[in-house]
Amino acid sequence: MMTVPIIIDFEASGFGKGSYPIEVGFSGRHGEGWCALIRPQDDWHHWDHEAARIHHIPREILVERGKSAVYVAEQLNFLLKGYTVYTDGWGQDYVWMARLFDAANMVPRFKLADLREIITEQQKSNWHVTKENVLKELGIARHRASSDARVLQLTWLRTYDAGRQLDS
Numbered sequence: 001m002m003t004v005p006i007i008i009d010f011e012a013s014g015f016g017k018g019s020y021p022i023e024v025g026f027s028g029r030h031g032e033g034w035c036a037l038i039r040p041q042d043d044w045h046h047w048d049h050e051a052a053r054i055h056h057i058p059r060e061i062l063v064e065r066g067k068s069a070v071y072v073a074e075q076l077n078f079l080l081k082g083y084t085v086y087t088d089g090w091g092q093d094y095v096w097m098a099r100l101f102d103a104a105n106m107v108p109r110f111k112l113a114d115l116r117e118i119i120t121e122q123q124k125s126n127w128h129v130t131k132e133n134v135l136k137e138l139g140i141a142r143h144r145a146s147s148d149a150r151v152l153q154l155t156w157l158r159t160y161d162a163g164r165q166l167d168s
Helices: 049-055 059-065 069-080 090-104 121-138 145-167
Strands: 006-012 021-027 033-037 084-087 111-114
Touching: 006 090, 006 145, 021 069, 021 090, 021 145, 033 059, 033 069, 033 145, 069 090, 084 090, 090 111, 121 145
Parallel strands: 006 084, 084 111
Antiparallel strands: 006 021, 021 033
16 A cells, blocks of 8 residues: 655755755645744854745744744654655755754654655656646745645655556
8 A cells, every 4th residue: 555755845055065954844644734944053154045046035034933943853753753754855855954953952753765765667757747747736936845845745646646557
């Protein structure tokens, strides 16, 4: 029996050394979304204006409205405890998740895995076209964590279903 994968996504201050998570969101097994802005720690200074043009989240908003690293890590652990959670950017998202949990002085109670682990060759062949269709249908204009996670989850589901129809 197929289980709908939980998909998580992080938005960040930029890429590379010094970058940090600014938002995290996921799409749960029943399509429910969860998202939180993350207030930068005092020693998180890196800010890439190119990245900001993509996610459209001003640093001032993070300082004003972002949740503490402790709060966000506690919520993620509460909501995702015991699950394997998938990401399409494992290399970067793992680093940002670790930075968040280090700042909170906590450990994740869930496993972060690469989405590619659960994508079949058949799914890969339809992935990009399906993802574009999902983006158009949902009319998502903003590049944000929870909506990005939902797009990936729906793309996985549709390519999975298409593969099963071909197998029958």
